[in-house]
Amino acid sequence: MNEPVIQLPEPLGSGKRGGRGALSGAATQRVERPAPLREAVHSALIELIINGTLQPGQHLVELELAQYLGVSRQPVREALQRLQTEGWVDLRPAQGAFVHTPTEEEADQLLSVRSVLETHSARLAAGRATEEEVARLWELQREGEAAVETDDAEGMTAANAALHAYITEISRNAVLAEHIALVERRVRWYYRPIARPRGHDAWAEHAELIKAIAAHDADLASTIMNRHTERTRQAYHDQRVSEAE
Amino acid sequence: MNEPVIQLPEPLGSGKRGGRGALSGAATQRVERPAPLREAVHSALIELIINGTLQPGQHLVELELAQYLGVSRQPVREALQRLQTEGWVDLRPAQGAFVHTPTEEEADQLLSVRSVLETHSARLAAGRATEEEVARLWELQREGEAAVETDDAEGMTAANAALHAYITEISRNAVLAEHIALVERRVRWYYRPIARPRGHDAWAEHAELIKAIAAHDADLASTIMNRHTERTRQAYHDQRVSEAE
């Protein structure tokens, strides 16, 4: 037992910390500080969880992770703290960290919350979008449609994420953006096993949405986004039901 | 310098960890594990931030906090990690933790997000409330009105929080509840300096809201909650403007 299930391309923490060269340039203002190891560990663990290397329910032994990532237990522990508050792992006192096991109920709740947040985001975006931003939205829309044409699932997912993220950016509400980002990543994880991007109809809805935003029609944009996200939610629901049979 | 600004009634971590009594009762199922120190540190720090002992922008020196709380730096660091992701402090690489300084913009964004989340919560609650729960809502309503009668600001705030929290509970969406809780605490902190509970009219709105929930009218409950929270937001806004003069 205790065979390391984790596979990692290269050990972390080999990046020669500190001493970033003797170039004491005149850059006294923007001092680019090196990100702490715990950040890298945090990202690496999320990646390992999302791509399924670390399975839900799995016990994460600190020493094991530490050796694998090439660091000590300390940065790992700090990363785990953060992962817990972000909902990726559960920390049980005196037992350690376990990859969070999402229930169907919780997954659906996440979609519900995401729907509400994104709907609000669309409303704000409609009120605040500049012409340049609308132009950029159409650009992303074209990218998405191109992906649909070529039946490029990867591309569809990417373009979809980019579009939604940009709408969030346009809404200029950092707090809202944080909450959306948090929910978004967990959604991607939970539904990864059954994720199949909606194709043509989804992008038709996107086009409607962009029109509403361009017209600064907040109510309409809000309505469309709500319908859009609820449809996605329904699609996931149907899919899960059908696969359960 | 380095005079400790923090005052704490009793040192933490004096609770004789481990060995929770020799009562090895038949409770083999629900093993009540002792919460790690970092939990206590986390709570203590939030309390210190909310009550103003730790001021926005203040540099939190780990060793200082540790000595005050009667623990080592380790649990403090782990608590700080969590506090950062929850938005209470900012961690600057190689510089440490600083109490987050909320901008007016951010504060208003928080109210905006809270409004959206609570509105959704009211909608769900209207669809799911049982008769017992409605009865409990009226009970809380009476408590609030009593506080208004006696002009008990403390009581008003408490009753208000209890009412909103219970509506969240009724909505039976744990993910939503988490996000609301997170936003809620930060709102209380940001607006603490100018917090003055709205009196009679707020509780009139609450009564309307409860009626809508009792009637299972989701749209109406949603509308009322939205108006309610937006009014609170407007009240804060006006107050801040008038105090800026």
Add this chain to the structure above:
DNA sequence: CCGCTCCATACTGCATACAGTCTACAACGT
């Protein structure tokens, strides 16, 4: 008088060490 360089101090970030608890398994008794 102002700016620069250099240095001492303080603090962070990471690593390691240690104490206590949990788990699993084996030996034992019934």
Add this chain to the structure above:
DNA sequence: ACGTTGTAGACTGTATGCAGTATGGAGCGG
């Protein structure tokens, strides 16, 4: 055979140690 108890190993939680960087001020030069 089955349940109980004792015990060893593993892992967490906390403390301490150490290297490297940021900060503030003294001393020096302009």
